[in-house]
Amino acid sequence: MLTHPTLDILHALGLHGCAKGFKDLEANPAVASLSHAEWLALVLEHEVTLRRQKRFEARAGRAKLRQSACVEDVDYRAVRGLDRSLFLKLATCQWIRDHRHLILCGPTGLGKSWLACALGHKACREDFSVLYHRVPRLFAALDLARGDGRYAKLLASLARIDLLILDDWGPQVMSADHRRDLMEIVEDRYGRGSLLITSQVPVDRWHEIIGDPTLADAILDRIVHAAYRIDLDGESMRKRPDEHELP
Template sequence: MNTTQTIEKMQQMRLLGMADFYKEIVENNLFRESTLDEILGMLIDREWDERRNRKMRTLLKSANFKTMVDTKNILYSSERNLTRNTYERLMSLQFLYNNENIIITGSTGVGKSYLAQVLGTLACRQLHKVIYINCGVLFEKIRIAKVEGSYLNLLKKMERTDLLIIDDFGIHEFNNEVRTAFLDIIEMRYDQSSSIVCSQLPVSKWYDTIGEPTIADAILDRIVNSSHRLDLKGKSLRTLETKE
């Protein structure tokens, strides 16, 4: 048996996890310690794990998160209006399986984006497709897509995403083009997938921010009624970090 050729063939077939483990087996003489069935099972398990991890890394990269997050860095406190029990229920991702939304509101710097990205990262690790996007960037993508004739492709991309995270909602102005496009996106995703919306504005001000009563009613009906809400309080975490 030519071990080198076998490993090269595995690599050419993109069986990278299997190739690495087979090399370990040969180098450590594990053939003597395990049965053929056990070795075959371990080879398949290693390849399965390698493919899963590769897909997870791809999903994390394509999600376009703006920062690395860690659940250990979450600050739970009554002053922030954030309890461990409440947020850990969200971290179970049950909202995602139920096609429910999350609304995170609070003043600038209180950690809205961070908490949203934690949930997005957990979703990627469970092999869900996630898009994290600033609302202003989304509006610009809509404008460009309509000019270039790729608007339907943009809608399909948004529709196929398991979790859409929209940050800084309400800061950027809604015009007629953006309003109808935003409704298209929300309508296509309604009851089919989940969204997280982060905003400095309380939900009570969203209606006036969107403008055009009929469209505003339709958008809010599809986002708000099926949502979990986190209304964060307290001082800016960035200010606290600077002082420390």
């Protein structure tokens, strides 16, 4: 068999994983005993693996996660109230498939953003679209979009995301515009996408942060009742420089 022309054809067809698999198998005498069907299956597996990796890298790049974090690296030894069984359940991403939400609350320094990014990273690996935003910067971007005509387009782009991470929500009372922004975001995702919200403020104080009782009821009804909750408490992990979660 002419190896180089075959590789050229595979690359021309965009089957770069197949080409790599073909080349690797040709160089491995141990596969000589394989049947044609087995050999082809191995070549195709290379293609599938490469495409999954590229898709993950693209999703992870678009997610713009604040921290490089993986669910496999979570520190369950730290005394902060993290329920291991619940977090492992969340790491399966079934809650995203079910269009449910997650609320991560607790004082600063307990790794809320890190945990959120770890779950976002896992969601990318599970082929979900993910986008990370710090809430103050998201509202600033929406303010700009409102002024230059991109508001509806920006909201539509947020609505298409499977998992939207809203990091560092509160504690300032929201303006009227930002209350409406949050209502639009939540409404667009109701039954169609998931939110992951981190906040230093306990959920029972979110009404006063939103500011308007009617909008607060509408927003929280759509978030809290369909959300898993993780309430962290303990000493700041930033005081422990040996921890990999918070260097």
